[in-house]
Amino acid sequence: MRSVAPATRARSPALAALFEPESIAVVGASEDATRMGGGLILKFLDLHEYGGAIYPVNPKYETVNGRKCFPSLADIPDPVDLAVLSVPATVVRRTVEALEPGHVKCFLVITSGFGELGEDGRRAEAELMALIRDKGGRAVGPNSVGSINLWNGAVPSITQLLDRKDVAPGNVALASQSGAVGAAILTEAERQGIGTGHFVSSGNEADLEFSDYAGYLIDDDRVGIVGGYIESIREGAGFIDVSRAALEAGKPLVVLKVGKSDAGAVAARSHTGALVGSDAIAQAVFDANGVLRAADGDQFIDYMKVFDKTSASRGTRVALVSHSGGAGVLAADAATDAGLDVAPLPEELRARVAEILPDYAGFNNPLDATGPMVFRPDILARCLRILLESDHYDAAVLSVKLIWRNGLELVDELTKLRADVDKPFAVSWVAPHEGAMEAIRKAPFPVFGDPARAARNVAARLLYDERRRVLLADPGPARDVEPGAAGDAPLDGVEAQKAVLEAYGVRLPREIVAATIEEAEAFRAELDSPVAVKIASPDIAHRTEVGGVVTDVRGEDALAVACDTVNANARRRRPDARVEGVLVQEMVSGGLEVLIGAKRDPVFGPMVVFGPGGTLVELVADVNMLPAPASEAVARRILEESVLGPVFRGFRGGGPLDATALAKTIARVSWLAADRPEIAELDLNPVVVLGDGEGCVAVDYKFTVEP
């Protein structure tokens, strides 16, 4: 795995000033806490007992709530860690202009009416950011609802949840581009008993962005999970770096990335382009770096809950326990669907649970303890303990309903289990008694309603841990072929492109571009296989569409006919195209057709793409993508997990295909994409993968080069 140099992550003093400020100035201070402004922020700082210096700023007042009030930010004699700006946009500008450089470390801009209002707003925003930089500061927002650190009471925010003093901090940290969505998630998470210690509403992200906040937060020992509501990622490299750092630290990065429905707007110039929307690229970056993506707000909160309230796992074998056969089946379906191993109950464990369960119980996995056990939560908890303490299972799900008589007893037993056994488990508890709700909320293990939901969330934990192990073990991309000088050749024309591909170790069919029939026949006669005859023209991208390809050509006469055919077709359908002759190629047959492509994303840079190829490429949406350069091992693993996996293990009754050669070629193409920024797109299709040990051959390819 690539190691993250600390220098690449934002360790700016501005972030420390934001989350651990020794002083906070509130520009727009007042005693009116009924409106969303400085008055409310001052109220919250006092309510949550912020211990640093507080400087109210407002030219209208001498004092605010008994504190001296300064006419302007510049009038505060001491340096200020964090200045909160909750005044009209024009006043924001004047306030910053009046400052000495270095006077304020971080500006939290609550004020809205900047970039979100269009072109004029974006210009004003850029000017303000330039001004803030000139004054040696950094900025949160504009259009932020504030920042919260519940550990130290530094809560300069207008979020209504702060109206309650009893909100307990916890290990979740949250950054949100939408103040409303962020505050809603924060409130709902609190209601469900998930403690959030840090929250920042990042607003328009005109300066500091998600990866800056996340980079700071994962280094805080109190933070165990970082969540982000993200509408756009501006700087891909920073995001990847912080994802990697989170992965190394074992602190899950959970994102709610929206805007999928706009993804189709990216124009598609080739098949690779058409298959790969920008959202799919973000997804590929998430996958490659262990970032968990939630489908919606509910799942986002579920992920926070399960990662907050379970310990890391060591495998994917899950035990399922219930007092209802139906609930067990629901959990089993969901666990299997999610990719967990619902491993059979071994005889040894069966004997142990049989000692405490009725003899008509269902001694399988799922373990059906039977209905009467609804009155014996102690026995349900003991079953769970027996299974979790054994070496046969890595995690468990207990599904119960009601338990109205002694729900608190179940919470107690499971709390002990959580303390004793270092393995994840979750509880599905449908319709508990009101009296048990607060205990369930505060429980140190995650409780969900539906059994399938509990199983899916345990799966999220186990599969994250599994992916983390794999990603951390990966040595990272390494060249196995040095392209040398040939790899630097320009990419104009068929021969040049061929030379570059060969320099990177991509195997192509033996071929020539023949200017005459005689030349073509000489080459054909030398080969020991049928040939394909294709029109050779730099102007014709998809040769099949103009009738420019004849395949399976055998013998001298057939070759002559084929050469005539492709020339005639090309002349008729593309009279303007420059024709260099005919391409006579060794025919590679009997293998599976795949595609390997490359694409350059404006945010995340070069990506390598692969999936089923040939004429059915449009039918198989299951394209895989990796940031380039990609490691051969990762390509191999993704290949095996993909729709191609079973085909590679044995295609239509034949032997296995050469997965090693394909993975190597994917990695080589990824280096080419990474090395040559002028390649906007590259499409190797089909690449024919032969039997194990026989390699793979790129039969056709197309470069899209941008200077």
Next chain:
Amino acid sequence: MRSVAPATRARSPALAALFEPESIAVVGASEDATRMGGGLILKFLDLHEYGGAIYPVNPKYETVNGRKCFPSLADIPDPVDLAVLSVPATVVRRTVEALEPGHVKCFLVITSGFGELGEDGRRAEAELMALIRDKGGRAVGPNSVGSINLWNGAVPSITQLLDRKDVAPGNVALASQSGAVGAAILTEAERQGIGTGHFVSSGNEADLEFSDYAGYLIDDDRVGIVGGYIESIREGAGFIDVSRAALEAGKPLVVLKVGKSDAGAVAARSHTGALVGSDAIAQAVFDANGVLRAADGDQFIDYMKVFDKTSASRGTRVALVSHSGGAGVLAADAATDAGLDVAPLPEELRARVAEILPDYAGFNNPLDATGPMVFRPDILARCLRILLESDHYDAAVLSVKLIWRNGLELVDELTKLRADVDKPFAVSWVAPHEGAMEAIRKAPFPVFGDPARAARNVAARLLYDERRRVLLADPGPARDVEPGAAGDAPLDGVEAQKAVLEAYGVRLPREIVAATIEEAEAFRAELDSPVAVKIASPDIAHRTEVGGVVTDVRGEDALAVACDTVNANARRRRPDARVEGVLVQEMVSGGLEVLIGAKRDPVFGPMVVFGPGGTLVELVADVNMLPAPASEAVARRILEESVLGPVFRGFRGGGPLDATALAKTIARVSWLAADRPEIAELDLNPVVVLGDGEGCVAVDYKFTVEP
């Protein structure tokens, strides 16, 4: 659409006796209501003021709760509508044996320890059912937790929810094979304000099964939705009939069908078999008959809520309103993903909402009313009303959070809107104030938490209505080719199978089976195209795997070589195979390869299957399936909605493909599958679809015939 003859649905008096009993006997009566038995059932009948006759039965008591107690069921002098059996299995048998035929209409068997315990239990269960039939009765269960009709207080059940007298009935009816899951759903639905009027725990379904209950319930005017938790469907035709009746009545049938993870157990003998698990067949039946399938218990309850609390829709254009840009994006992503039309805000409506919103609001769809509107729920409701009352939208989603000051006002405004406008809308309300919770629960419109969840549920409503319109408009399957006598020919051998396919109007390549090279050459010379040469053997199913196919054969010499090759390969790899000669076929090229298959399911009967074909068939999981016979119009629609749709509209820059011919061929194959029960499987692959108007040709096929 096929109309449902009422006679085909269970209208047995036993079901009326179950849900509307004039008398209930409780066998196993006692005054002890602390255990799950007759005592508890009697308590619940009294608590819910059941008005019919109640007969306690127990030889141990003279009276129970002041009522006369009978020593045996047979001792009750009057006929009994419903006898509840909550006594040991041996007593159940004796109780029924002692009866006069016709004395009891329906037996509700709470007793467990029958089919769920294995072979012996299944035998005892079958014997009990035979006995009950002999006595002229029908049975619920065994292993049922009872039945509930909250409209009339007929609640012979041990479900704990009945402990509360204030549970209000509603338009949802529920049948569940699992008592525990059913009771859990019932309880959770009630907690969320969804009224369930009828509930039956169907247990082992040894006699009456889901379709019997559903068939009765959809005819009840108080029932608007029928939900089912289903582990297995025993009788496919009955299920299909009741699905159709529900569709005609506009009463959604919502199922939670579990056991997906067992689907893989069905052995796969051909590609069609491998692609089509039994769960996929159930899914195809659901799709073809408008049955909604929930993925888990949460979604099941969500569906009940949205169908209970919205009216039917007339289109799929949805308006999204929020006071937060982020919430709007979440809803828009989910609505688009689900297939709704997030239609732009027309200028006329923009002008109308602009009159009441701040000028910096986001006047799009989603409409962002902006943050301050959190204090003006009246304005949010007015926006929703303006959009819903216009002709531009068919439905809406309002996303709000908190609204702690005047949440009740929002509920009031939306309640009025619900009464005034006959279009569906849902509300996403994150973290409402405790004080508004009860009003939200009782609201006549559905309220969810997450904006994406609200949008997905509105989509479920709109897409159900859309599918219902399409299904009801479909004229149903009709033959366009009469196979005549040729269609009845036996299916042994290549020629016979070919004749049957041709009799059903399936176009095959021109071909002969040639016994000699001369015969083959004469045929080839007559054709004006290249040919394929294939080994002709009844013993070789997949010819490519033995090297038994040479394609694109042109000219006399090539033909001779090809014939030698396939014969030699077949002899070498399958020396035991009977060889009838070589098959020389017209080569059909330039089209798209698809597959059409048929398969007979033990529960649902014949199914027709289609999807991408050729050698990549294993890669494309997107196979479509329809019950056979299938209508051409439905096949056409499914084709256009499938992964093949865009390819048919234009493949690699070419013109459209002949979707009409393919849909016709799918329908014809479906008739063949329906007419000939001995066809266990049929695999036409590839079927080459040519350009529009040029038809499609089944190039290869394989029958699996079972006598």
